[in-house]
Amino acid sequence: MDKEFSTSRNFILTGVIWVIIGGIAGLIAAIEMAAPDFLGGIAVLEFGRIRAVHVNVMFFLWVSSIWFGAFSYIVPKLCGVPLHSERLGNISMILWNVVGILAALTLPAGLTQGREYAEMIWPIDILVVIVLLMNLYNIVRTVLARKEKKLYVSIWYTTAALVLMPMVYSIGNVIWDPGSLSGFPIGPSGSLDGIRDSIWNWFYGHNVLGLWFTMGGVAMVYYFVPLIIRSPLYSHTLSLIGFWSLIFFYTMVGHHHLLETPTPGYLKTIAVIGSMGLFVPVFTFLGNIWMTMRGNWGKIYESLPLKFLIVGTVFYFVTCVQGPFQSIQGFNRLVHFTWWITGHAHLAMLGTMSFWAMGGLYYMVPVIMKRRIWSPALGEAQFWLVTLGFLIMMLTLQIGGLIQGGAWLEGQTVYAALPSMKPYAIGRAMSGALLFFGFCLQLYNIYKTMRVGQPISGSNAVAAAEIPT
Amino acid sequence: MATIVENITKGMSEAVDGLKRRRFVLRMDYPTIFFGTITVFLGVVFVVVAMPALTFHVDPSPDARPLTAQEEHGRSIYASNGCWYCHSQYIRPQDWTGVKSFETLGRVAQAGDFAYQKTMLLGSERTGPDLSQEAGAHSDDWHIAHFQNPRYTSMKSIMPEFKFFAPDELNDTIAYVQSLGGKPGVARAQKQREVKSALLAIRAQGEPTRTLQIESMYNPTWANVTNPMPPSPRSLTHGKYIFVTNCIGCHGVLGDGKGPSAQYLQPQPFNFTTAQQQSILSDGQMYHAILLGQEGTAMPAWGDFLTVNDIWDLTNFLRTIPGSSLTSDPTYEMWQATEATVAKNPQNPAKNPFQTEFGKVNEGSYYNGNDIGPGLGGSTINPNNNTAPGATDINKGDYPANNGASPNNPPQNQSTPKP
Numbered sequence: 001m002d003k004e005f006s007t008s009r010n011f012i013l014t015g016v017i018w019v020i021i022g023g024i025a026g027l028i029a030a031i032e033m034a035a036p037d038f039l040g041g042i043a044v045l046e047f048g049r050i051r052a053v054h055v056n057v058m059f060f061l062w063v064s065s066i067w068f069g070a071f072s073y074i075v076p077k078l079c080g081v082p083l084h085s086e087r088l089g090n091i092s093m094i095l096w097n098v099v100g101i102l103a104a105l106t107l108p109a110g111l112t113q114g115r116e117y118a119e120m121i122w123p124i125d126i127l128v129v130i131v132l133l134m135n136l137y138n139i140v141r142t143v144l145a146r147k148e149k150k151l152y153v154s155i156w157y158t159t160a161a162l163v164l165m166p167m168v169y170s171i172g173n174v175i176w177d178p179g180s181l182s183g184f185p186i187g188p189s190g191s192l193d194g195i196r197d198s199i200w201n202w203f204y205g206h207n208v209l210g211l212w213f214t215m216g217g218v219a220m221v222y223y224f225v226p227l228i229i230r231s232p233l234y235s236h237t238l239s240l241i242g243f244w245s246l247i248f249f250y251t252m253v254g255h256h257h258l259l260e261t262p263t264p265g266y267l268k269t270i271a272v273i274g275s276m277g278l279f280v281p282v283f284t285f286l287g288n289i290w291m292t293m294r295g296n297w298g299k300i301y302e303s304l305p306l307k308f309l310i311v312g313t314v315f316y317f318v319t320c321v322q323g324p325f326q327s328i329q330g331f332n333r334l335v336h337f338t339w340w341i342t343g344h345a346h347l348a349m350l351g352t353m354s355f356w357a358m359g360g361l362y363y364m365v366p367v368i369m370k371r372r373i374w375s376p377a378l379g380e381a382q383f384w385l386v387t388l389g390f391l392i393m394m395l396t397l398q399i400g401g402l403i404q405g406g407a408w409l410e411g412q413t414v415y416a417a418l419p420s421m422k423p424y425a426i427g428r429a430m431s432g433a434l435l436f437f438g439f440c441l442q443l444y445n446i447y448k449t450m451r452v453g454q455p456i457s458g459s460n461a462v463a464a465a466e467i468p469t
Numbered sequence: 470m471a472t473i474v475e476n477i478t479k480g481m482s483e484a485v486d487g488l489k490r491r492r493f494v495l496r497m498d499y500p501t502i503f504f505g506t507i508t509v510f511l512g513v514v515f516v517v518v519a520m521p522a523l524t525f526h527v528d529p530s531p532d533a534r535p536l537t538a539q540e541e542h543g544r545s546i547y548a549s550n551g552c553w554y555c556h557s558q559y560i561r562p563q564d565w566t567g568v569k570s571f572e573t574l575g576r577v578a579q580a581g582d583f584a585y586q587k588t589m590l591l592g593s594e595r596t597g598p599d600l601s602q603e604a605g606a607h608s609d610d611w612h613i614a615h616f617q618n619p620r621y622t623s624m625k626s627i628m629p630e631f632k633f634f635a636p637d638e639l640n641d642t643i644a645y646v647q648s649l650g651g652k653p654g655v656a657r658a659q660k661q662r663e664v665k666s667a668l669l670a671i672r673a674q675g676e677p678t679r680t681l682q683i684e685s686m687y688n689p690t691w692a693n694v695t696n697p698m699p700p701s702p703r704s705l706t707h708g709k710y711i712f713v714t715n716c717i718g719c720h721g722v723l724g725d726g727k728g729p730s731a732q733y734l735q736p737q738p739f740n741f742t743t744a745q746q747q748s749i750l751s752d753g754q755m756y757h758a759i760l761l762g763q764e765g766t767a768m769p770a771w772g773d774f775l776t777v778n779d780i781w782d783l784t785n786f787l788r789t790i791p792g793s794s795l796t797s798d799p800t801y802e803m804w805q806a807t808e809a810t811v812a813k814n815p816q817n818p819a820k821n822p823f824q825t826e827f828g829k830v831n832e833g834s835y836y837n838g839n840d841i842g843p844g845l846g847g848s849t850i851n852p853n854n855n856t857a858p859g860a861t862d863i864n865k866g867d868y869p870a871n872n873g874a875s876p877n878n879p880p881q882n883q884s885t886p887k888p
Contacts, residue, residue: 032627032629033596033627034627036619036620036626036627036628036629036630037618037620037630040618040629040630040632041630041632041633042633043633046550046551046629046631046633047551047554047555047629048550048551048552048553048554048555048629049549049550049551051551051554052551052554110546110549110550111549112548112549112551113588114548114549114553114588114590115588115589116554116593140503143499144499151497151498151499151502155502156497156502159499159502159503159506160502160506163503163506163507164506164507164510167507167510167511167514171514171518191587191588191589192522192587193584193585193586193587194526194527194580194583194584194586194587195525195527195580195583195589195591196521196522196525196526197587197588197589198589198591199517199518199521199522199525200518200522201589203514203517203518211510240497244505244509247506247509247510248509248513251509251510251513251514251517252513252516252517254517255517257593258591260559260561260562260563261559261578261591262559262578262579262580262582263521263525263580264521264525267517267521270516270517271517333561333563336561337557337592337593337594337595338594338595339594339596341593341594342594408564408595409563413598413773413774414595414596414597414598414599415597415598415623415625415626415773415774416773416774418625418626418627419625425627
């Protein structure tokens with residue numbers, strides 16, 4: 001439990017397992033969209049329940065687990081000291097898996113708060129915040145004990161992510177209001193009354209992406225990319241601007257999910273301005289990374305982690321161009337409520353965050369375990385399966401979404417427009433199968449690496465991450 | 470004087486020099502990061518979260534209404550089954566319709582509509598229609614059949630089955646759905662129930678009256694409207710297409726009113742297979758029945774989904790259903806099996822316009838009706854059986870066991886052409 005980097009290792013391993021569970025849930029949901037009577041009539045596998053499992057497992061047990069793992073790897077490395085307490089980290093890892101198990105049991109049982117991304121019920125919410133705070137403490141103590149005086153940008157982002165996420169989570173879940181644990185209409189639930197509740201819900205809904213996933217992901221990319229290509233970061237001023245503008249603008253944008261609801265206009269204005277403002281942190285970050293890559297682009301063929309990370313930044317670019325445009329009223333009218341948005345969500349969480357997670361873990365696993373990746377070819381196959389699966393998913397969902405939105409604008413009713421969505425639902429389910437297969441390869445590869453990967457001796461462990469292909 | 474000016478200019482140029490020399494650098498030490506992050510975040514949070522929570526209190530809108538305990542329970546079922554992932558609950562200014570648009574048109578959501586609710590279920594997707602004005606759009610028994618399997622009533626639906634609902638869960642969910650739309654919505658749902666009992670009372674007296682003939686409820690002049698669409702092959706083919714892809718869940722694959730929904734519905738779906746039944750309704754009445762639906766019964770208003778053209782074609786087609794008085798009309802000869810079809814499947818000539826691969830409906834994917842054409846039957850399903858293949862498959866699936874048309878008990882009034 002006290003072994004160096006054991007927290008990081010264990011978080012990564014559990015994440016790699018959880019993504020399979022989230023994947024099964026997602027695949028079931030996708031098939032149900034195309035063939036609604038598939039598994040029909042089984043309550044726990046009903047679309048509305050299994051969708052909640054899929055989203056929560058992918059958010060909190062897959063990507064977030066990798067984030068925790070990466071934080072407790074990156075920060076000690078950058079500070080030149082071991083993690084403050086591996087034991088604390090491992091306890092938080094166990095608790096985090098308890099969160100996962102509870103979520104995977106309660107959500108199919110229909111116990112939900114009924115608020116998007118905040119489905120997990122109150123007792124689980126508490127556990128989530130505890131784990132976040134444990135990690136915050138651990139990271140802050142590590143940074144305070146550092147030998148390296150300079151604070152590299154990844155440390156800013158890591159700290160900010162862990163500082164902000166407990167606050168975002170508590171506010172968004174109205175955590176001081178447990179609801180009554182028995183009689184409240186919608187399970188044990190924190191929420192406000194009236195339409196104000198949706199304002200809080202979407203403040204949370206967007207910031208869990210902006211202030212947790214983006215922060216964590218950016219921290220990883222800032223750390224791994226310069227390291228892999230052995231070239232210093234292009235500009236620290238850019239990362240400085242990016243950092244503060246990210247916190248400032250992201251916090252404003254939640255309301256762009258509610259542009260056409262009867263809510264105060266000033267919130268909508270702020271959200272649209274904030275969404276446009278997001279171009280600042282996004283392009284400073286991307287510019288910084290891409291400029292760092294100058295002269296080294298060829299290395300994405302040599303390093304699997306780099307390949308995942310850089311392709312992730314490309315998808316991040318697409319996400320962050322789509323996002324602000326979606327929040328412009330004119331475009332929002334067309335795409336809101338359609339599958340386009342589902343495509344956009346996958347672009348962010350799968351195309352960007354999951355790619356960064358995969359890149360990070362393919363770097364960290366060999367270094368931590370001091371073994372070469374068992375089969376680089378399999379990793380390569382995973383890369384292509386996931387990339388292809390993701391692209392098909394995004395394209396089918398977004399093309400389908402445009403057709404849907406266009407049909408509505410034309411005056412068709414939702415029911416009348418359903419048949420034109422059918423091919424896209426099928427395409428999306430097929431893409432889900434590709435993705436699922438890709439993640440299975442990942443699990444197998446990591447398992448084999450752990451077991452029979454070729455050991456590397458001595459301090460030269462970093463070389464392990466450089467996977468020849 | 471001169472020295473003062475000199476001093477000022479000197480001071481200014483020094484200041485400019487200083488600015489030029491010093492690059493703007495924010496020192497990122499750890500306290501700056503830690504507390505700076507919190508400060509920026511909380512500053513924005515104050516504006517976008519705290520302010521609205523403190524100031525945005527709206528009075529209930531005139532239509533708003535607190536839910537009863539039963540409806541509230543239905544609402545929690547709605548939440549736990551994730552209905553809100555597929556259904557929104559607010560109509561936007563640009564949405565020209567919710568459901569049953571001719572009654573609810575223009576009811577754009579107001580903040581006060583949500584006054585009595587805790588935990589918003591506004592929804593973020595419209596895989597299914599907006600439900601904010603759903604109450605009264607359908608009768609209660611339509612909902613029973615619909616929750617059992619949405620494909621029973623809405624054949625193109627991709628909504629999940631909710632047959633796992635316990636009886637009280639089903640009731641409460643329906644109570645909730647029938648309360649969506651506030652006071653006017655509840656009034657609409659109430660009217661459905663009143664018309665239903667009035668209708669059943671009239672029918673109980675043995676009179677063959679249709680709803681459309683009750684003068685107080687419908688415009689009697691509709692009876693005089695004639696069908697402007699000639700019953701051309703195009704019209705009939707199209708009518709059949711629409712019927713097979715929309716109506717057989719209730720009206721049955723044979724048009725005898727014994728679709729899978731029928732077991733849940735009261736009054737029963739209309740039976741098109743007898744001349745006596747068909748003669749009750751004029752073309753104009755049939756048109757209006759389809760366009761506006763039948764209040765108090767499960768018959769939906771198809772005006773939101775079908776065009777005028779579709780409905781007149783349907784009306785033409787419905788008159789060709791075997792057993793109705795019009796089958797002997799030479800105009801409809803083309804519905805007999807063609808030689809090609811018979812040759813393909815000698816034992817099972819197409820007998821009536823409903824012979825299609827209808828079994829697919831039961832397997833979950835909704836039927837898209839692509840291979841419907843005059844004289845074409847999906848007779849590949851059960852070549853050795855001498856009845857409509859659709860009917861055979863239906864009885865294998867979820868269809869009610871007591872369905873009248875079964876392989877062993879084909880509908881009596883079916884005319885079998887000799888190949």
